[in-house]
Amino acid sequence: MLQIAICDDVIEQTLTLQQYICEYCDRNNAEYKLYLYTSGEELIGDAEKLDIVFLDIEMPGLDGIETGKIIRSKNSSCRIIMETVMLERMKEAFLFEAFRFILKPIDRMEVEEALNACMRRILGSGSVPLFYNRIEHKVHQSEIQYVVTYDSYSEYRVKNRMLRSEASLRELESQLDKRLFFRIHRKYIVNMAQVQSYRNGIIHMRDIELPVARRKKKDFEQAYMEFDLKYR
Numbered sequence: 001m002l003q004i005a006i007c008d009d010v011i012e013q014t015l016t017l018q019q020y021i022c023e024y025c026d027r028n029n030a031e032y033k034l035y036l037y038t039s040g041e042e043l044i045g046d047a048e049k050l051d052i053v054f055l056d057i058e059m060p061g062l063d064g065i066e067t068g069k070i071i072r073s074k075n076s077s078c079r080i081i082m083e084t085v086m087l088e089r090m091k092e093a094f095l096f097e098a099f100r101f102i103l104k105p106i107d108r109m110e111v112e113e114a115l116n117a118c119m120r121r122i123l124g125s126g127s128v129p130l131f132y133n134r135i136e137h138k139v140h141q142s143e144i145q146y147v148v149t150y151d152s153y154s155e156y157r158v159k160n161r162m163l164r165s166e167a168s169l170r171e172l173e174s175q176l177d178k179r180l181f182f183r184i185h186r187k188y189i190v191n192m193a194q195v196q197s198y199r200n201g202i203i204h205m206r207d208i209e210l211p212v213a214r215r216k217k218k219d220f221e222q223a224y225m226e227f228d229l230k231y232r
Helices: 011-027 040-044 064-074 087-096 108-121 169-175 214-231
Strands: 002-007 032-037 052-056 079-084 100-103 127-132 135-140 144-149 154-158 161-165 181-183 188-191 197-199 202-204 209-211
Touching: 002 011, 002 040, 011 032, 011 052, 011 108, 032 040, 040 052, 040 064, 052 064, 052 108, 064 079, 079 108, 100 108, 127 154, 144 169, 181 214
Parallel strands: 002 032, 002 052, 052 079, 079 100
Antiparallel strands: 127 135, 127 161, 144 154, 144 188, 154 161, 181 188, 197 202, 202 209
16 A cells, blocks of 8 residues: 655645545555645654655755655655755755655646656555455555465465465456566466576575476566666
8 A cells, every 4th residue: 555645834735735646546546545744843753654755845844855865764765756836946855866846836737747657666556455364464565575376365475474365366466566576487476576586497585496487487587687677
């Protein structure tokens, strides 16, 4: 589930952004949770859990530039989208690698373009319902190391546990982010972000080695190379 935040001390701007973000996510079937903050001091306490932040540059107290620097120090993968009416302050935001800029007054198309860019870069942003001891858990796809498929169910390795799903193979493959996951064998699907190394048809992960089927070898090597170039 995407964790999105808006930090702006002007309520009208916050409400406009909230509307545009919610409409975008609903239209694109994106699972999300939206948090609203009115100051940088409030926001930085939650920085580690956020995927996308819309951050106003001009705020009293801790301004957007200083807040952005703190977010980046706590969360290197967060996409920070700066809101501003002051073009001259954009250069300051490059110091912490702001992802996008949008100008005030807020324009719907600029917001949607920024979100489109984020969605292209954030892999495995969806979640899947999995069961552990018959209790359902919503698991972020990026946390899944690999999947083992059986005739009537699948097991997902998540951290140090095996969770279960009764979803069909076709449903399973339609749920998973195709940029992130690859079927290396009739039995195994792997998260390429969690592959530590690959050599001679063997994938090395944190605590397991998995074979790539001979007929899948060429396609996997191409997909893995593209993944490294685009997303590492």
